[in-house]
Amino acid sequence: MKYRKLGERGPKVSAIGLGCMGMSHGYGPAADKREMIALIRSAHEQGVTFFDTAEVYGPYANEELVGEALAPIRGQVVVATKFGIQMQNGEQRLDSRPEQIRRSVEGSLRRLRTDVIDLYYQHRVDPAVPIEEVASTVADLVREGKIRHWGLSEAGVGTIRRAHAVLPLTAIQSEYSMFWRQPEQELLPALEELGIGLVPFSPLGKGFLTGRFNRESRFAADDFRSIVPRFTPENLDANQPLADYVRHVAATKNATPAQIALAWLTARKPWIVSIPGTRSPQHLADNLGAAEVALSAAEADAIGAELDRIAISGDRYPAALAARTGR
Secondary structure (H helix, E strand, C coil): CCEEECCCCCCEEECECEECHHHCCCECCCCCHHHHHHHHHHHHHCCCCEEECCCCCCCCHHHHHHHHHHHHHHHHCEEEEEECEEEECCEEEECCCHHHHHHHHHHHHHHCCCCCEEEEEECCCCCCCCHHHHHHHHHHHHHCCCEEEEEEECCCHHHHHHHHHHCCCCEEEEECECCECHHHCCHHHHHHHHCCEEEEECCCCCCHHHCCCCCCCCCCCCEHHHHCHHHCHHHHHHCHHHHHHHHHHHHHCCCCHHHHHHHHHHHHCCCECECCECCCHHHHHHHHHHHHCCCCHHHHHHHHHHHHCCCCCCCCCCHHHHCCCCC
């Protein structure tokens, strides 16, 4: 495993992290807890020091899983979690009021079995609460020793600048992959200017970039991809040229498609740290092998130029969820 600094102010972490959401949320029924604890600990044994979760995953179950898994090695890892989404009557509601942030941090500390959260993200921007008020509340929690670093998830550049002016941000979490490259337009230049790290989630395009899916693929109702426009049969079929291209590059580098997708992100900027998720020991080993796949800046740019020629079909989110991003 290789290691890198997460932005100018952030901690040194493994070049590939582990997104833990799918172990208990979003992709069908929760996996066996004992198996997932073993998987998380295996990731650490293979060099992973950066683990991502959130209050709403489960809800609560994922933080409890991560807390139990990492308790014996807590001082050796960086744990990120998130506030700002609450479940009310079975539906997600944005809530970043100061009093709710304080309730959330206390709950997360308890479930994660720790006395400090290494990286605390606002999960989605709450339009009802000025970002300056959110930043000020988090600054108080930093002074109280409950948080080391903070960040925003899926925020717009204007909001990032306003938040950063109150309390410097360590990292922004955003979807970014060969399957979703919009962050290259405004987000990446702004983060480079401000010295903020980027943590791409869904760096494998929710599995699409591994080549696992085609127009015959179907997703259960409790699998998030069942409502994602890009995963309709028609769009899966239309987007096969991208999967084919990733497979081609992988063959030239003696790597797997997953490794190429992750290595390409790693090569884009030295402050990018992806957090692919998995429930499989085999997929975990495959993903972590990306740290050993060397792509030069020229190779990464050449791949980007080829990606520019491949049209992508379908939106990445249904309209209601897309409306909560980029604010």
